Amino acid sequence: MGLTDQYRSTGDLPGVIPVFPLAGAILLPRGQLPLNIFEPRYLKMVDDAMRGDRIIGMVQPDGEAAILASQMPGEKPPLCAVGCAGRITSWAETGDGRLVITLTGIMRFRIRSELAALTPYRQVNADWDEFAGDLVPGEGQAEVSRERLLEILKEYLDTHGLQADWRAIRLSSNETLVNSLCTISPYGPREKQALLEAKTLEDRNQMLIALTEKALREISPGDATVQ
Structure with missing residues (x-):
C-alpha cells in the first residue's frame, strides 16, 4: 500500500x-x-x-x-x-x-x-x-501515446547530449512516466501550470510532447550543446 x-x-x-x-x-x-x-x-x-x-x-x-x-x-x-x-x-x-x-x-x-x-x-x-x-491510480493511462513520448524524449536527450536510465523508463507505468517527465521538464512557469491543469493524463502527455517538439524546432543542429 x-x-x-x-x-x-x-x-x-x-x-x-x-x-x-x-x-x-x-x-x-x-x-x-x-x-x-x-x-x-x-x-x-x-x-x-x-x-x-x-x-x-x-x-x-x-x-x-x-x-x-x-x-x-x-x-x-x-x-x-x-x-x-x-x-x-x-x-x-x-x-x-x-x-x-x-x-x-x-x-x-x-x-x-x-x-x-x-x-x-x-x-x-x-x-x-x-x-x-x-x-484513482493510473486513471487514463491506457490512452497515453507512450511510443511517441519515448521517441521525442530520445530525440531531446540526443540533441542535448544527455543520458537516461532506459531500463527504469521501460519499467515505469504511463502515469509515472508522464508525470515524472512533466515535473522535471525544463519549461517555464506558464508551461508548467498548463501541464498541471491538463484535464487528462493523455492531454498532459500531448502537451508535453508539443512543448518538447517546439523546443527542438528552436534548436538548430549547430546550436545544440553537450551538457
Whole structure:
C-alpha cells in the first residue's frame, strides 16, 4: 500500500491546507518533489504539518510580477488558481538549519479563498471536487501515446547530449512516466501550470510532447550543446 493510498475520497482531505508558492515547481498525483526548506516561514510550515496531517499544497505565483514578489520576504503575491497537495513522505534535518523533505502528490485542488491566517505561511480553503479522478491510480493511462513520448524524449536527450536510465523508463507505468517527465521538464512557469491543469493524463502527455517538439524546432543542429 502506497503512502498516499489512505486518501480514498475528497472527504479524506482537509478543507484548509498550507501552501508553498514556488515558481517553476509542480507536483502531480503520486509524483515526488524534493524540496530544500530554509526560509523561517516555511520551516514553521513544515514543522506544523509534521505535527498534523503532513499535507502541504504546492502552488505557483501567478504571473511574472508575482514570481518576483514571491522572492521577497513578507510579500503575498497572487497565486495560480490550481495547485497540487502532497504528503510529506521523507524529512531530514541538516547541520545548517535547513530541512530536506519529499512531497508525494495526492491530488490537485482549486483555491476557493485564502485565509487571513496568523501563521507566517499562507493557508487556503481547498476545493477538491474538480479533481476527484486524481485519487484513482493510473486513471487514463491506457490512452497515453507512450511510443511517441519515448521517441521525442530520445530525440531531446540526443540533441542535448544527455543520458537516461532506459531500463527504469521501460519499467515505469504511463502515469509515472508522464508525470515524472512533466515535473522535471525544463519549461517555464506558464508551461508548467498548463501541464498541471491538463484535464487528462493523455492531454498532459500531448502537451508535453508539443512543448518538447517546439523546443527542438528552436534548436538548430549547430546550436545544440553537450551538457
